[in-house]
Amino acid sequence: MFCNLTRWLISRAEDRGKEVPRFAERHAARCGACREYALFAASLSSRLSGEAPAYLDKAPDSPLDPAAWTAEGAGCRTRAPFRSRFVLHPFPAAVAVLVVAASALVLFLVVRREPALTSTEKLAVIASLKSVVAAPAEFRVAVAEAESSLARERVILEKSVLSAVEYLQARLNIRVERKQAPKSL
Amino acid sequence: MADLLPIEQKTDEELAREARAGSRRSFEELALRYKRRLFVYFRPRLGSDQDAEDLVQETFLKLYRNIHNYDPALRFSTWLYTSANRLAISSYRRKKTAAGRLGPEVADDSTDLAVRAAAGEMRSTGLWDAARTLGGNQYRVLWLRYGEGLTIEEIAASISKSRLAVRLLLHRARTNLMKRVGPAPGRAAVTVAVRETPPG
Numbered sequence: 001m002f003c004n005l006t007r008w009l010i011s012r013a014e015d016r017g018k019e020v021p022r023f024a025e026r027h028a029a030r031c032g033a034c035r036e037y038a039l040f041a042a043s044l045s046s047r048l049s050g051e052a053p054a055y056l057d058k059a060p061d062s063p064l065d066p067a068a069w070t071a072e073g074a075g076c077r078t079r080a081p082f083r084s085r086f087v088l089h090p091f092p093a094a095v096a097v098l099v100v101a102a103s104a105l106v107l108f109l110v111v112r113r114e115p116a117l118t119s120t121e122k123l124a125v126i127a128s129l130k131s132v133v134a135a136p137a138e139f140r141v142a143v144a145e146a147e148s149s150l151a152r153e154r155v156i157l158e159k160s161v162l163s164a165v166e167y168l169q170a171r172l173n174i175r176v177e178r179k180q181a182p183k184s185l
Numbered sequence: 186m187a188d189l190l191p192i193e194q195k196t197d198e199e200l201a202r203e204a205r206a207g208s209r210r211s212f213e214e215l216a217l218r219y220k221r222r223l224f225v226y227f228r229p230r231l232g233s234d235q236d237a238e239d240l241v242q243e244t245f246l247k248l249y250r251n252i253h254n255y256d257p258a259l260r261f262s263t264w265l266y267t268s269a270n271r272l273a274i275s276s277y278r279r280k281k282t283a284a285g286r287l288g289p290e291v292a293d294d295s296t297d298l299a300v301r302a303a304a305g306e307m308r309s310t311g312l313w314d315a316a317r318t319l320g321g322n323q324y325r326v327l328w329l330r331y332g333e334g335l336t337i338e339e340i341a342a343s344i345s346k347s348r349l350a351v352r353l354l355l356h357r358a359r360t361n362l363m364k365r366v367g368p369a370p371g372r373a374a375v376t377v378a379v380r381e382t383p384p385g
Binding site for chain 1: 209212213216217220221222224225228234238241242245246249250311312313314316327331332334337352355356359360362363368
Protein backbone atom coordinates (compact mmCIF):
# COMPACT_ATOMS: atom_id res chain seq x y z
CA MET A 1 0.00 0.00 0.00
CA PHE A 2 2.81 2.37 0.89
CA CYS A 3 4.75 1.50 -2.25
CA ASN A 4 2.51 3.56 -4.53
CA LEU A 5 2.64 6.53 -2.19
CA THR A 6 6.40 6.22 -1.80
CA ARG A 7 6.97 6.10 -5.54
CA TRP A 8 4.74 9.11 -6.08
CA LEU A 9 6.69 11.02 -3.42
CA ILE A 10 9.96 10.02 -5.06
CA SER A 11 8.66 11.18 -8.44
CA ARG A 12 7.41 14.41 -6.98
CA ALA A 13 10.74 15.09 -5.30
CA GLU A 14 12.48 14.41 -8.61
CA ASP A 15 10.26 16.89 -10.44
CA ARG A 16 10.37 19.55 -7.78
CA GLY A 17 14.09 19.24 -7.18
CA LYS A 18 13.55 18.72 -3.46
CA GLU A 19 14.56 16.01 -1.04
CA VAL A 20 12.53 12.85 -0.74
CA PRO A 21 10.34 12.99 2.39
CA ARG A 22 11.54 11.01 5.41
CA PHE A 23 8.60 8.66 5.25
CA ALA A 24 9.38 7.64 1.67
CA GLU A 25 13.06 7.39 2.48
CA ARG A 26 12.42 5.04 5.40
CA HIS A 27 10.05 2.93 3.33
CA ALA A 28 12.50 2.74 0.43
CA ALA A 29 15.20 1.58 2.84
CA ARG A 30 13.07 -1.45 3.66
CA CYS A 31 11.40 -2.10 0.29
CA GLY A 32 13.58 -3.40 -2.53
CA ALA A 33 11.13 -2.50 -5.32
CA CYS A 34 10.83 1.08 -4.15
CA ARG A 35 14.62 1.32 -3.83
CA GLU A 36 14.89 0.20 -7.42
CA TYR A 37 12.32 2.76 -8.45
CA ALA A 38 14.21 5.50 -6.64
CA LEU A 39 17.40 4.53 -8.40
CA PHE A 40 15.64 4.32 -11.72
CA ALA A 41 14.00 7.74 -11.30
CA ALA A 42 17.27 9.31 -10.23
CA SER A 43 19.19 7.86 -13.15
CA LEU A 44 16.51 8.54 -15.76
CA SER A 45 17.49 12.13 -16.39
CA SER A 46 21.08 11.35 -17.30
CA ARG A 47 20.20 8.19 -19.20
CA LEU A 48 17.51 9.77 -21.36
CA SER A 49 19.51 12.93 -21.95
CA GLY A 50 22.50 10.82 -22.87
CA GLU A 51 20.55 8.69 -25.30
CA ALA A 52 18.71 11.59 -26.91
CA PRO A 53 21.40 12.44 -29.54
CA ALA A 54 21.57 8.83 -30.74
CA TYR A 55 17.81 8.66 -30.80
CA LEU A 56 17.64 11.85 -32.86
CA ASP A 57 20.25 10.53 -35.26
CA LYS A 58 17.96 7.63 -36.09
CA ALA A 59 15.24 10.03 -37.25
CA PRO A 60 15.17 10.55 -41.02
CA ASP A 61 16.82 13.74 -42.20
CA SER A 62 14.09 14.74 -44.59
CA PRO A 63 14.58 18.08 -46.33
CA LEU A 64 12.31 20.96 -45.46
CA ASP A 65 10.60 23.09 -48.06
CA PRO A 66 11.39 26.74 -47.31
CA ALA A 67 9.80 27.82 -50.60
CA ALA A 68 6.43 26.79 -49.23
CA TRP A 69 6.92 29.07 -46.23
CA THR A 70 7.46 32.08 -48.43
CA ALA A 71 4.51 31.33 -50.66
CA GLU A 72 2.24 30.67 -47.73
CA GLY A 73 3.58 33.62 -45.76
CA ALA A 74 3.03 35.99 -48.66
CA GLY A 75 -0.43 34.60 -49.21
CA CYS A 76 -1.22 35.00 -45.57
CA ARG A 77 -0.17 38.63 -45.41
CA THR A 78 -2.30 39.66 -48.35
CA ARG A 79 -5.33 37.74 -47.20
CA ALA A 80 -8.08 39.26 -45.08
CA PRO A 81 -7.53 37.98 -41.54
CA PHE A 82 -11.00 36.61 -40.71
CA ARG A 83 -12.33 35.62 -44.08
CA SER A 84 -11.29 32.02 -43.91
CA ARG A 85 -12.47 31.55 -40.33
CA PHE A 86 -16.15 32.29 -40.90
CA VAL A 87 -17.70 29.22 -42.40
CA LEU A 88 -21.47 28.85 -42.50
CA HIS A 89 -22.20 25.19 -41.88
CA PRO A 90 -25.44 24.14 -43.54
CA PHE A 91 -26.99 22.05 -40.79
CA PRO A 92 -26.65 24.54 -37.88
CA ALA A 93 -27.72 27.34 -40.22
CA ALA A 94 -30.87 25.45 -41.24
CA VAL A 95 -31.69 24.73 -37.58
CA ALA A 96 -31.22 28.39 -36.69
CA VAL A 97 -33.51 29.47 -39.52
CA LEU A 98 -36.19 27.01 -38.37
CA VAL A 99 -35.98 28.22 -34.76
CA VAL A 100 -36.31 31.86 -35.81
CA ALA A 101 -39.28 31.06 -38.07
CA ALA A 102 -41.05 29.08 -35.32
CA SER A 103 -40.51 31.89 -32.81
CA ALA A 104 -41.90 34.43 -35.25
CA LEU A 105 -44.96 32.27 -35.91
CA VAL A 106 -45.70 31.84 -32.20
CA LEU A 107 -45.35 35.57 -31.56
CA PHE A 108 -47.62 36.37 -34.49
CA LEU A 109 -50.34 33.98 -33.30
CA VAL A 110 -50.22 35.18 -29.69
CA VAL A 111 -50.45 38.83 -30.65
CA ARG A 112 -53.20 38.15 -33.12
CA ARG A 113 -55.36 36.28 -30.60
CA GLU A 114 -55.80 39.35 -28.40
CA PRO A 115 -58.82 41.10 -30.03
CA ALA A 116 -59.78 44.72 -29.35
CA LEU A 117 -62.47 45.45 -26.68
CA THR A 118 -66.06 45.80 -27.81
CA SER A 119 -68.36 48.57 -26.49
CA THR A 120 -70.11 46.13 -24.09
CA GLU A 121 -66.80 45.06 -22.62
CA LYS A 122 -65.76 48.66 -22.21
CA LEU A 123 -68.93 49.33 -20.19
CA ALA A 124 -68.21 46.32 -17.99
CA VAL A 125 -64.69 47.56 -17.32
CA ILE A 126 -66.04 51.00 -16.35
CA ALA A 127 -68.58 49.44 -13.99
CA SER A 128 -65.90 47.39 -12.26
CA LEU A 129 -63.77 50.50 -11.88
CA LYS A 130 -66.69 52.29 -10.24
CA SER A 131 -67.13 49.48 -7.76
CA VAL A 132 -63.45 49.79 -6.87
CA VAL A 133 -63.87 53.53 -6.32
CA ALA A 134 -66.86 52.91 -4.03
CA ALA A 135 -64.86 50.51 -1.89
CA PRO A 136 -63.11 52.96 0.51
CA ALA A 137 -66.24 53.47 2.67
CA GLU A 138 -66.49 49.74 3.33
CA PHE A 139 -62.79 49.59 3.82
CA ARG A 140 -62.93 52.25 6.54
CA VAL A 141 -65.62 50.35 8.40
CA ALA A 142 -63.52 47.18 8.32
CA VAL A 143 -60.46 49.05 9.60
CA ALA A 144 -62.49 50.61 12.43
CA GLU A 145 -63.71 47.20 13.50
CA ALA A 146 -60.24 45.84 13.56
CA GLU A 147 -58.97 48.83 15.54
CA SER A 148 -61.76 48.55 18.16
CA SER A 149 -60.90 44.95 18.97
CA LEU A 150 -57.24 45.92 19.25
CA ALA A 151 -58.13 48.72 21.68
CA ARG A 152 -60.10 46.28 23.82
CA GLU A 153 -57.18 43.95 24.05
CA ARG A 154 -54.90 46.80 24.99
CA VAL A 155 -57.15 47.84 27.90
CA ILE A 156 -57.26 44.26 29.19
CA LEU A 157 -53.51 44.03 29.06
CA GLU A 158 -53.11 47.34 30.89
CA LYS A 159 -55.38 46.19 33.69
CA SER A 160 -53.42 42.95 34.07
CA VAL A 161 -50.16 44.83 34.35
CA LEU A 162 -51.60 47.22 36.96
CA SER A 163 -52.93 44.39 39.11
CA ALA A 164 -49.58 42.61 38.90
CA VAL A 165 -47.80 45.75 40.06
CA GLU A 166 -50.20 46.19 42.98
CA TYR A 167 -49.68 42.61 44.04
CA LEU A 168 -45.93 43.01 43.97
CA GLN A 169 -46.13 46.23 46.02
CA ALA A 170 -48.19 44.51 48.66
CA ARG A 171 -46.17 41.36 48.74
CA LEU A 172 -42.72 42.86 48.79
CA ASN A 173 -43.61 46.01 50.65
CA ILE A 174 -42.17 48.25 48.03
CA ARG A 175 -43.47 51.17 46.11
CA VAL A 176 -43.43 51.19 42.35
CA GLU A 177 -43.83 54.51 40.62
CA ARG A 178 -44.45 55.02 37.01
CA LYS A 179 -42.13 57.78 35.84
CA GLN A 180 -43.72 58.42 32.57
CA ALA A 181 -46.53 56.55 31.01
CA PRO A 182 -45.88 55.25 27.55
CA LYS A 183 -47.86 56.95 24.90
CA SER A 184 -49.60 53.80 23.94
CA LEU A 185 -50.94 53.32 27.48
CA MET B 186 27.56 41.17 -29.71
CA ALA B 187 25.29 38.32 -30.68
CA ASP B 188 25.29 39.55 -34.28
CA LEU B 189 29.04 38.90 -34.55
CA LEU B 190 28.69 35.23 -33.67
CA PRO B 191 28.39 32.63 -36.42
CA ILE B 192 24.80 31.63 -36.87
CA GLU B 193 25.47 28.10 -35.62
CA GLN B 194 26.64 29.44 -32.27
CA LYS B 195 23.65 31.64 -31.61
CA THR B 196 21.03 30.56 -29.13
CA ASP B 197 17.56 29.64 -30.21
CA GLU B 198 16.18 32.79 -28.67
CA GLU B 199 18.65 35.01 -30.52
CA LEU B 200 17.77 33.32 -33.78
CA ALA B 201 14.07 33.66 -33.06
CA ARG B 202 14.49 37.37 -32.36
CA GLU B 203 16.32 37.79 -35.65
CA ALA B 204 13.68 35.75 -37.48
CA ARG B 205 11.05 37.94 -35.92
CA ALA B 206 12.90 40.95 -37.28
CA GLY B 207 12.72 39.40 -40.75
CA SER B 208 15.80 37.18 -41.02
CA ARG B 209 14.88 34.16 -43.09
CA ARG B 210 18.33 32.65 -42.62
CA SER B 211 17.85 32.60 -38.84
CA PHE B 212 14.52 30.88 -39.21
CA GLU B 213 16.03 28.25 -41.49
CA GLU B 214 18.71 27.60 -38.88
CA LEU B 215 16.00 27.14 -36.24
CA ALA B 216 14.16 24.78 -38.55
CA LEU B 217 17.34 22.76 -39.06
CA ARG B 218 17.89 22.51 -35.34
CA TYR B 219 14.36 21.40 -34.54
CA LYS B 220 13.13 19.36 -37.48
CA ARG B 221 14.39 16.03 -36.15
CA ARG B 222 13.29 16.83 -32.63
CA LEU B 223 9.80 17.61 -33.85
CA PHE B 224 9.82 14.46 -35.93
CA VAL B 225 10.58 12.20 -32.97
CA TYR B 226 8.06 14.15 -30.94
CA PHE B 227 5.25 13.62 -33.43
CA ARG B 228 6.15 10.22 -34.78
CA PRO B 229 4.81 7.87 -32.08
CA ARG B 230 1.30 9.28 -32.37
CA LEU B 231 1.12 9.16 -36.14
CA GLY B 232 0.66 6.29 -38.48
CA SER B 233 3.75 6.71 -40.58
CA ASP B 234 7.00 8.59 -41.03
CA GLN B 235 5.43 10.46 -43.91
CA ASP B 236 2.65 11.80 -41.68
CA ALA B 237 5.18 12.95 -39.11
CA GLU B 238 7.27 14.68 -41.78
CA ASP B 239 4.21 16.42 -43.14
CA LEU B 240 3.32 17.65 -39.68
CA VAL B 241 6.86 18.91 -39.11
CA GLN B 242 6.66 20.84 -42.37
CA GLU B 243 3.26 22.20 -41.42
CA THR B 244 4.55 23.26 -38.01
CA PHE B 245 7.40 25.27 -39.45
CA LEU B 246 5.05 26.83 -41.93
CA LYS B 247 2.77 27.92 -39.11
CA LEU B 248 5.72 29.20 -37.05
CA TYR B 249 7.01 31.20 -40.00
CA ARG B 250 3.62 32.80 -40.47
CA ASN B 251 3.35 33.62 -36.76
CA ILE B 252 6.95 34.44 -35.93
CA HIS B 253 5.92 38.04 -35.26
CA ASN B 254 3.90 36.72 -32.29
CA TYR B 255 6.96 35.20 -30.64
CA ASP B 256 7.53 36.63 -27.18
CA PRO B 257 11.30 36.94 -26.58
CA ALA B 258 10.68 36.53 -22.86
CA LEU B 259 9.78 32.90 -23.50
CA ARG B 260 12.12 30.09 -24.38
CA PHE B 261 11.86 29.36 -28.07
CA SER B 262 11.36 25.65 -27.47
CA THR B 263 8.35 26.32 -25.22
CA TRP B 264 6.76 28.49 -27.89
CA LEU B 265 7.57 25.97 -30.60
CA TYR B 266 6.14 23.00 -28.75
CA THR B 267 3.02 24.94 -27.78
CA SER B 268 2.31 25.65 -31.45
CA ALA B 269 3.31 22.13 -32.42
CA ASN B 270 0.89 20.63 -29.91
CA ARG B 271 -2.03 22.70 -31.11
CA LEU B 272 -1.28 21.79 -34.67
CA ALA B 273 -0.88 18.14 -33.77
CA ILE B 274 -4.24 18.07 -32.02
CA SER B 275 -5.92 19.58 -35.09
CA SER B 276 -4.14 17.08 -37.27
CA TYR B 277 -5.18 14.13 -35.11
CA ARG B 278 -8.79 15.32 -35.18
CA ARG B 279 -8.72 15.66 -38.94
CA LYS B 280 -7.23 12.22 -39.18
CA LYS B 281 -9.89 10.73 -36.90
CA THR B 282 -12.64 12.36 -38.91
CA ALA B 283 -11.13 11.14 -42.13
CA ALA B 284 -10.64 7.62 -40.82
CA GLY B 285 -14.11 7.60 -39.25
CA ARG B 286 -12.96 5.86 -36.10
CA LEU B 287 -11.68 6.78 -32.68
CA GLY B 288 -8.11 6.72 -31.41
CA PRO B 289 -6.28 5.94 -34.62
CA GLU B 290 -2.98 7.38 -33.47
CA VAL B 291 -2.64 5.03 -30.52
CA ALA B 292 -3.80 2.00 -32.43
CA ASP B 293 -1.66 2.82 -35.42
CA ASP B 294 1.33 3.48 -33.26
CA SER B 295 1.18 0.30 -31.23
CA THR B 296 0.46 -1.78 -34.30
CA ASP B 297 3.22 -0.13 -36.25
CA LEU B 298 5.74 -0.53 -33.45
CA ALA B 299 4.79 -4.12 -32.82
CA VAL B 300 5.10 -4.95 -36.51
CA ARG B 301 8.44 -3.21 -36.79
CA ALA B 302 9.76 -4.86 -33.66
CA ALA B 303 8.66 -8.26 -34.92
CA ALA B 304 10.37 -7.65 -38.23
CA GLY B 305 13.60 -6.78 -36.44
CA GLU B 306 13.51 -3.30 -37.85
CA MET B 307 13.90 -1.70 -34.44
CA ARG B 308 17.41 -2.69 -33.71
CA SER B 309 17.97 -0.35 -30.82
CA THR B 310 16.68 -1.36 -27.42
CA GLY B 311 17.34 2.04 -25.91
CA LEU B 312 15.23 3.85 -23.40
CA TRP B 313 13.70 6.20 -25.96
CA ASP B 314 12.53 3.31 -28.08
CA ALA B 315 10.87 1.85 -25.01
CA ALA B 316 9.44 5.26 -24.18
CA ARG B 317 7.80 5.44 -27.59
CA THR B 318 5.62 2.51 -26.68
CA LEU B 319 4.23 4.26 -23.60
CA GLY B 320 1.52 6.12 -25.40
CA GLY B 321 1.03 9.69 -26.55
CA ASN B 322 0.94 11.81 -23.43
CA GLN B 323 3.50 9.93 -21.37
CA TYR B 324 5.99 9.89 -24.21
CA ARG B 325 5.40 13.56 -24.93
CA VAL B 326 6.07 14.70 -21.37
CA LEU B 327 9.14 12.48 -21.17
CA TRP B 328 10.49 14.01 -24.36
CA LEU B 329 9.78 17.56 -23.27
CA ARG B 330 11.30 16.94 -19.83
CA TYR B 331 14.39 14.92 -20.68
CA GLY B 332 14.80 15.42 -24.41
CA GLU B 333 14.24 19.16 -24.38
CA GLY B 334 14.96 19.94 -20.74
CA LEU B 335 11.80 21.96 -20.20
CA THR B 336 10.60 22.70 -16.69
CA ILE B 337 7.29 21.36 -15.37
CA GLU B 338 5.73 24.80 -15.83
CA GLU B 339 6.93 25.05 -19.42
CA ILE B 340 5.64 21.58 -20.22
CA ALA B 341 2.29 22.44 -18.65
CA ALA B 342 2.08 25.55 -20.81
CA SER B 343 3.10 23.63 -23.92
CA ILE B 344 0.60 20.85 -23.66
CA SER B 345 -2.16 22.90 -22.01
CA LYS B 346 -2.35 20.87 -18.82
CA SER B 347 -1.94 21.70 -15.15
CA ARG B 348 1.41 21.22 -13.40
CA LEU B 349 -0.07 18.45 -11.30
CA ALA B 350 -1.27 16.66 -14.43
CA VAL B 351 2.22 16.91 -15.90
CA ARG B 352 3.83 15.52 -12.74
CA LEU B 353 1.31 12.71 -12.73
CA LEU B 354 2.05 11.89 -16.35
CA LEU B 355 5.76 11.88 -15.64
CA HIS B 356 5.27 9.59 -12.67
CA ARG B 357 3.24 7.14 -14.72
CA ALA B 358 5.77 7.33 -17.53
CA ARG B 359 8.62 6.49 -15.14
CA THR B 360 6.69 3.63 -13.58
CA ASN B 361 5.70 2.14 -16.93
CA LEU B 362 9.11 2.67 -18.42
CA MET B 363 10.72 0.83 -15.54
CA LYS B 364 8.33 -2.06 -16.10
CA ARG B 365 9.42 -2.20 -19.73
CA VAL B 366 13.16 -1.84 -19.40
CA GLY B 367 13.78 -3.12 -15.89
CA PRO B 368 15.59 -1.43 -13.03
CA ALA B 369 18.51 0.87 -13.54
CA PRO B 370 21.98 -0.61 -13.76
CA GLY B 371 24.37 -0.21 -10.86
CA ARG B 372 22.44 -1.62 -7.94
CA ALA B 373 25.37 -1.04 -5.62
CA ALA B 374 24.38 2.57 -5.45
CA VAL B 375 20.83 1.78 -4.51
CA THR B 376 21.13 2.75 -0.89
CA VAL B 377 22.17 6.30 -1.68
CA ALA B 378 19.89 6.79 -4.66
CA VAL B 379 17.07 8.19 -2.60
CA ARG B 380 19.25 10.89 -1.12
CA GLU B 381 21.01 11.80 -4.33
CA THR B 382 17.98 12.85 -6.32
CA PRO B 383 19.28 15.66 -8.52
CA PRO B 384 17.29 18.85 -8.78
CA GLY B 385 14.89 18.92 -11.71
